[in-house]
Every structure is written in structure tokens, then in C-alpha cells.
Amino acid sequence: EAFKKAEETAAQEKRRALRQQEVEHDTRVVALQTRLGAGVKHAARQLEGRQKEAMDEAVRLAVLQAEQAAEQRHAADLEDAVAAAIHETEAQHRHSHVELERQLLTLRQQLHATGRSLKDIEHEKIDVTARMAEDTRLAAAEAAAVVEARWQTQVRRMEERWRAQLQEVAQGRVSLHELIRLSSDQTAPLSASEANKSEADAFDFEHCTAIVPHNPSAAPAEMSAAPRTASIAVEKAGERVRHLRQLYDAAMAGDAPESVATSSSALAERLREACSELDAAQERCAVASLRLPCVPVAAAIDGFSIAVDWLAADSADAGKYHLQWREVDAIAWSDSTASSQLKVTCCTKAGLRTHVAYEFRVRAAATAHSVWGPWSAPSEPTKPSLTAAKLPSRPLVKPTAGGRVAVSWAPPQLSGRLVQYELQWKRAGADSWSEDDRATCIEPFHTTDPLQLTSIYVFRVRAELQGYARKTWTECGPFSAPVRPTLQMAPSQGDRQEGVRGRVAAAHQRPGVWSRTKLMGLD
Numbered sequence: 001e002a003f004k005k006a007e008e009t010a011a012q013e014k015r016r017a018l019r020q021q022e023v024e025h026d027t028r029v030v031a032l033q034t035r036l037g038a039g040v041k042h043a044a045r046q047l048e049g050r051q052k053e054a055m056d057e058a059v060r061l062a063v064l065q066a067e068q069a070a071e072q073r074h075a076a077d078l079e080d081a082v083a084a085a086i087h088e089t090e091a092q093h094r095h096s097h098v099e100l101e102r103q104l105l106t107l108r109q110q111l112h113a114t115g116r117s118l119k120d121i122e123h124e125k126i127d128v129t130a131r132m133a134e135d136t137r138l139a140a141a142e143a144a145a146v147v148e149a150r151w152q153t154q155v156r157r158m159e160e161r162w163r164a165q166l167q168e169v170a171q172g173r174v175s176l177h178e179l180i181r182l183s184s185d186q187t188a189p190l191s192a193s194e195a196n197k198s199e200a201d202a203f204d205f206e207h208c209t210a211i212v213p214h215n216p217s218a219a220p221a222e223m224s225a226a227p228r229t230a231s232i233a234v235e236k237a238g239e240r241v242r243h244l245r246q247l248y249d250a251a252m253a254g255d256a257p258e259s260v261a262t263s264s265s266a267l268a269e270r271l272r273e274a275c276s277e278l279d280a281a282q283e284r285c286a287v288a289s290l291r292l293p294c295v296p297v298a299a300a301i302d303g304f305s306i307a308v309d310w311l312a313a314d315s316a317d318a319g320k321y322h323l324q325w326r327e328v329d330a331i332a333w334s335d336s337t338a339s340s341q342l343k344v345t346c347c348t349k350a351g352l353r354t355h356v357a358y359e360f361r362v363r364a365a366a367t368a369h370s371v372w373g374p375w376s377a378p379s380e381p382t383k384p385s386l387t388a389a390k391l392p393s394r395p396l397v398k399p400t401a402g403g404r405v406a407v408s409w410a411p412p413q414l415s416g417r418l419v420q421y422e423l424q425w426k427r428a429g430a431d432s433w434s435e436d437d438r439a440t441c442i443e444p445f446h447t448t449d450p451l452q453l454t455s456i457y458v459f460r461v462r463a464e465l466q467g468y469a470r471k472t473w474t475e476c477g478p479f480s481a482p483v484r485p486t487l488q489m490a491p492s493q494g495d496r497q498e499g500v501r502g503r504v505a506a507a508h509q510r511p512g513v514w515s516r517t518k519l520m521g522l523d
Contacts, residue, residue, distance in 0.1 A: 126250065137239055241274045245332055271331050279375065289315040290364045290373025294428040294456045296323075298360050298379045299394050299478030303386035305350045307394070308360050308379070309481035311456060312345050319367030323347055328357040328381045346481065357381035377429070380479075389413045392421065392444075392461040392477040403450035403485040409461050411444055412474055416465035421446075422473075428456040428482045451485045458482055 247267055296310040312318060321342040324333040339347070352358060359378040365371065393410035400406050407423060423446050424438045439446055451457060459480040464473050 140239070238278055241271065241278050241332060245271060268331060275332050287315075287366065287371050287373050289313070290318055290366060290371070292362060292364060292373070292376045293484075294482050295377045296360050296362050296379045297428065297458055297479050297482050298358070298382035299480075300382055300385040300388055301348060301478075302388055303354045303384050304352055305348055306352060306358060306360075306382055306384055307346070307348045307478075308362075309346045310362050310376070311482050311484065313364040313373060315364075315366070315373075317366035318364040318373070319343070320365045321345065322363050322365065322372070323349075323360060324362075324375075325349055325358055325360045327353075328359055333361070352384050354384050354386060357383045385478075388478070391474055392463050394478040395423075395459045395461055395480040397457075397459055397480045397483040399483055399486045400447065401486075401488055403453055403487060404447050405451060405457065405459075405483055405485055406445070406447045407459050407461075407480070408445040409477070412463055412465075412477075414465060414474070416467050419464040419466050419471055422462050422464070423448075423459060424461070424476065425451075425457050425459045428458050453485050453487065456482050456484050 290313045292313055293311050296308050299307050299309075301307050308323065310321075321344075322335065323339040323342060324335045326333045349358075349360070359381050361375050361378050363375045364373045366373075389412070391412050395407045395409045398406045405425075409421075411418060420440050420442055421444065422438055422440050424433050425448065426433050426437060439448065460476045460478065462474050462476045464471055
């Protein structure tokens with residue numbers, strides 16, 4: 001019975017467990033059915049949305065296709081319009097071309113009928129100008145011959161008069177001191193009846209009086225007016241140079257007159273000879289005491305400008321300077337009105353061609369006597385540089401006590417760590433830089449050891465930079481202004497130039513660089 005009872009109890013528990021499993025299974029089935037229904041509804045909604053988007057995209061595509069078709073039709077219409085306009089323009093151009101050819105033919109017929117072209121007229125104008133210049137030159141030569149003859153006559157009369165007076169002194173009629181006193185009191189050694197009142201005779205008369213040193217306080221003979229014949233020779237040579245230069249420029253431009261049958265090379269040779277004659281005539285009139293102590297020094301400032309510096313003439317009478325320039329291997333020198341009236345010993349010439357070498361020369365004048373000194377030798381050929389900022393700046397030089405020179409400069413504007421500088425110097429006009437005349441330093445300034453007081457020096461600087469792999473030297477920067485060492489502290493050439501240039505060291509400029517005024521507008 002117990003066993004049966006246990007079996008019944010087990011069977012009841014089993015049935016209860018089966019019923020519970022069935023309930024759970026039914027519950028899971030209901031949940032799965034519910035979840036499946038929700039998923040089906042969600043999928044239906046998504047499908048409906050995607051169908052709607054597809055319909056919208058189809059509508060948008062249809063609209064775009066319609067717009068593209070309209071644009072294609074519009075482009076086709078524009079192409080047709082452009083083709084029509086081009087065709088009409090070509091027709092008008094052909095018509096205009098035909099009309100212009102007809103007018104040109106008419107003009108050619110008219111020119112042929114008159115027998116003269118515009119080029120012939122221009123050539124005739126040049127010929128007339130050349131003939132007028134030649135006539136002027138001949139007239140000037142005749143006038144110079146007349147003036148020289150009158151001057152020789154006056155000199156001869158002066159010599160005869162003084163010879164007679166010296167004979168009186170030799171015979172004891174008049175003492176030498178009395179003769180000198182009388183000569184000093186006289187306002188003119190010739191009487192009014194002997195002197196001509198013309199302007200040329202008045203000039204020659206003054207020159208004749210300058211021959212005799214009758215006044216001890218008068219200017220020395222070297223500072224007197226140059227002889228009239230030498231002045232006339234300079235004027236004639238200058239006129240010939242200007243005339244030949246006009247013909248040479250016209251020949252090089254292809255506009256030379258037919259009467260000038262000389263080739264450009266022959267004209268160049270004649271122009272070169274005329275320039276040599278002009279230099280020789282100016283050299284004969286030059287005053288030796290106004291000679292410059294060294295050649296001018298040129299240094300590139302930028303891609304279109306070159307700075308030129310020189311030392312003043314040793315004579316205290318030097319009051320102005322005349323600067324000339326030319327391209328290397330050019331025949332004639334160029335200048336301007338401003339460049340012939342410089343009051344200082346520095347100038348910047350602007351408006352130059354980049355990568356073209358130029359050379360410069362200078363002469364001094366005595367303001368009180370209006371006479372010129374000889375031309376200096378040409379400077380070293382110098383080119384304007386667009387890379388001047390990538391090199392050490394132009395050194396600023398100042399003589400100090402004991403024959404030393406203080407030099408300063410600005411560093412180059414380059415990437416890389418600066419290692420050191422090398423300062424080099426040489427005598428002005430020397431051909432090479434000596435290995436002994438140089439010094440290295442870390443800072444952008446240096447004071448040299450005592451230099452020779454009788455020499456004139458120029459300086460330049462280069463820098464050593466540390467790159468990624470190795471050290472490299474830059475090219476040497478521009479030359480400094482010429483400087484002459486002194487025993488005692490004195491205002492240097494650079495200090496005298498500061499009054500004109502203005503010493504400006506602002507934060508926005510390269511450190512240590514002084515601004516330089518472009519004098520007299522020499523562009």
C-alpha cells in the first residue's frame with residue numbers, strides 16, 4: 001500500500017510538472033507570437049517607408065532628367081546663337097579686312113604718287129639735324145680759331161709790354177719793387193684802346209692778367225680758369241660724342257638715315273674714339289690737387305639699386321662731385337644734371353637692370369673756382385642683387401684711435417644656426433683678398449688690429465651656418481665704404497655720410513643696418 005501510495009504521489013507530481021511545462025510552453029508560444037506580430041508590423045512599416053522613399057527618389061530623378069533635358073536644349077540654343085554670332089562676326093571681319101585692304105591700297109597709291117614715305121621724311125629730318133650740328137660745330141671751330149688768334153695777339157702784346165718794362169728795370173730806370181707795386185695797383189695791363197669789348201676778348205683779357213702773378217693774395221695758378229682753347233676742345237669733343245651717340249642709337253634701332261652709309265660697328269668705333277678724345281680733353285683741363293684718393297666703391301642694395309661711396313679729395317677746395325655710370329663694355333658714360341651736383345661723397349643709383357654689371361667713376365670740383373679734377377678709375381663691376389638679404393649686410397666702418405677700424409654688420413636672413421663670421425679686408429683698388437687680412441668672430445661686430453695709416457681699406461663679411469647635415473659658408477656680402485685709418489679719433493667717412501643718409505636702427509629694420517637716402521633722385 002505504501003508502495004502504491006508512493007507511486008500515486010509520484011504520478012501526481014509528474015502530472016503536475018507536465019501541466020506546469022505545458023503552461024510555460026503555452027506562455028512562450030504566446031510571447032513568441034506577440035513578438036513575431038510586432039516584428040511583422042515593424043517590417044511592414046519599414047517596407048512602406050522604403051517604398052515611399054523609392055517613389056520620392058523616382059519623382060526626384062524624373063525632375064532632374066527633365067531639368068537636364070531643359071539645360072541640354074538651352075545649351076543647344078546657346079551653341080546655335082554663338083555659332084550664328086561667330087558667323088556674323090567673321091562676315092563683318094572679312095568685310096572690314098576687305099575695306100582696310102582697299103583703304104591701304106589707296107594710301108599706298110597716294111604715298112607712291114607723292115613719292116615720299118614717312119620714313120624718308122624722318123630720315124631727312126635726321127639728315128637736317130646732322131647738317132645743322134655739323135654747321136654748328138664748324139662755326140664753333142671758326143669762332144674758337146678767331147678767339148685763339150685774338151688771345152695770342154693779346155699775349156704777344158702783353159709779352160712785349162712786360163719785356164719793355166723789364167728792359168727799363170735792367171737799365172735802372174724803374175726799380176723792380178716799384179714795377180710790382182704799379183702792376184698790383186693797375187686794374188688792367190692793357191689800355192682801353194688795346195682791349196676789345198667783346199665777351200670773348202673780355203675772357204681772354206682776364207686769362208692774360210692771370211699769367212702774371214701781380215697779386216700775392218690771388219688764387220694759385222692751378223685754381224685759375226682753364227685756358228680757353230682747352231675749354232673749347234672739351235665742348236667740341238662733347239658735342240661730337242652727343243652727335244655720334246644719336247647716330248649710333250638710331251643705327252642700333254634700325255632708324256638710321258640712308259645718308260649715313262656707315263655700319264653700326266664703324267659708328268661704334270668712331271664713338272669710342274670721340275669718348276677717348278673727350279676724356280683726354282677733360283684730363284688736360286683737370287686740376288691735379290682735386291684727384292680722388294681711391295676708386296669709388298659700389299655695393300648692391302637690392303635688385304634695382306647700387307650704392308656708391310668714395311673718399312673726398314685731399315684739397316680743401318673740393319665742394320661738389322660728378323658721378324657717371326655705364327654698363328660694363330658700354331662705349332659711352334651716362335650721367336644726369338643731379339649726378340653732376342652732388343655735395344656729399346655717397347650716392348645710391350636706382351632704376352638699374354637686374355643681373356647687369358655696372359661700373360662708376362667720380363670727379364671733384366672746386367666750387368670757388370669752377371674747375372674740375374681728373375676722373376677716378378672705374379669701380380669694380382657690380383650687379384644689382386635680389387638676394388642681398390640672404391647675405392651679411394654691407395659693413396659699417398669707423399676709424400678709431402691707433403689705426404684701428406671698428407666694423408659692424410647685420411646677420412643674413414637665412415634658416416640655420418649661425419656658427420661664426422669671417423671679416424675680410426683689403427686695400428682699395430687691390431685685385432685680390434689676402435689670407436692674412438681676415439678675422440673670425442661670433443658677434444656681428446669686430447675691431448681690427450692697427451692698419452697702415454697711408455692705405456685705404458674696404459671690408460666684406462661672410463657667415464658660416466649649421467645645416468641639417470653639415471656646415472656651409474654663405475657668399476661674401478657687399479663691400480663697405482672706403483675708410484682710411486687714423487691715429488686719433490676723428491669723424492670717419494661713414495660719420496660724415498650719416499648726416500645725409502640719417503642713422504636709423506628701428507626694430508622693423510635689419511639690426512645694425514642704417515637707412516640710406518637715395519640722393520638727388522638719381523633714378
